[in-house]
Amino acid sequence: MRLPLLATAAAIACSAALGAGEAAPDFATKIKPIFDERCISCHGEKKVKAGLRLDTPAGITAGGKSGAAVVAGKPEASKLVTLISHPAGHEDIMPPKGGPLTKEQIELIKAWVAGGAVTAGGDAKAKPAESKPQPFMIPVREPRAALPADQTAAPSTLLERCAKVGLAVSALPGSTGLYEVNARHLPTPWSAAESDLVGRLGSGVVSLDLSPNTTDAHLAVLTKLPALVHLRLAGTAITDSGLETVAKSTRLERLDLRGTVVTDAGLDQIAKLPALQSVVLIGTKTTADGVAKLRAALPKLVVKTDADLPAGDPATLSPEGKRPRK
Ligand code: HEC
Secondary structure: OOOOHHHHHHHHHOOOOOOOOOOOOOHHHHHHHHHHHHOOOOEOOOOEHHHOOOOOHHHHHHOEOOEOOOOOOOHHHOHHHHHHHOOOOOOOOOOOOOOOOOHHHHHHHHHHHHOOOOOOOOOOOOOOOOOOOOOOOOOOOOOHHHOOOOOOOOOHHHHHHHHHHOOEEEEOOOOOOOEEEEOOOOOOOOOHHHHHHHHHHHHHEEEEEOOOOOOHHHHHHHHHOOOOOEEEOOOOOOOHHHHHHHOOOOOOOEEEOOOOOOOHHHHHHHOOOOOOOEEEOOOOOOOHHHHHHHHHHOOOOEEEOHHHOOOOOHHHHOOOOOOOOO
16 A cells, blocks of 8 residues: 555656746757757657657657647647656656656647647747637648639638637638638547537538547537548557548548558558548558559559658658748
């Protein structure tokens, strides 16, 4: 009946919260140097342990094999924070070698996550929790040919409800009633209520980002989204069986599965997608043989795998090209 005193003390030491209103530490000058020094030897370009890359903003956002590494605004729900906060010698502590991070480093990372885990240098004002819907991470490019005709705009009450639960819905520029939906700020795990809201946007949804808190069960909502062109599932907990649902999205052109546990069996499902143009398989459990088979089935498909990771230019990790930097 003896409590592990050391662990308890460490937990208390680590629970100091960021005072409200305090500016979050700057990613480029305060956080990235810690990742560079202590993490990227295993979570970088050469080794991608647990499917997690901490050397690029895209990698940090995508998370690893078990999903999100950081939940913006919620250090207590962020796996990365939990792992670095374990007491020295704990079997799951990160980094596993070379001793724990210092207390100051841990507090900095926590404060950064609490402040929204912003990965751009000067963007510290953005606080996802109360900000207006942010544009979809990877812009929908040249989707014009494949886009459905303009739809009736979604009722403003529906859009307000989406915003309230943390579903970012943004209208596609130059169209009416077509939307990009981002579920990044939904709670873990999200529920039928949120799923219902996405479903009610129906044929207006052309682009959907379900990273990172999504499981196979959530994918049932896809059957209500006949116009979906772009689906991002990076770093989610989806498996091959979830892809059976995805395989019914006949208009889907782009699919991002990076950092999931998808295997070659899932690729057989992907091969059924008639409109698919590109798929990202970086950090998945697929094999070169499986990918070769997929390429044979869909010769025009652009497939991004670990083998395609450009040396020395992690910014191009994003399949659709570089994101605009602010
Ligand atoms: C010596 C190699 C090594 C270093 C250095 C390292 N890690 Fe890891 N990391 C691993 C391995 C191996 C795993 C997988 C552990 C498992 O699945 O049991 C992992 C898993 C993780 C995960 C869980 C990812 C997931 O989705 O399951 C996170 C988060 C993480 N590491 C964060 C960090 C951070 C932050 C640092 C630096 C402070 C770091 N790691 C440094 C080897 C390393």
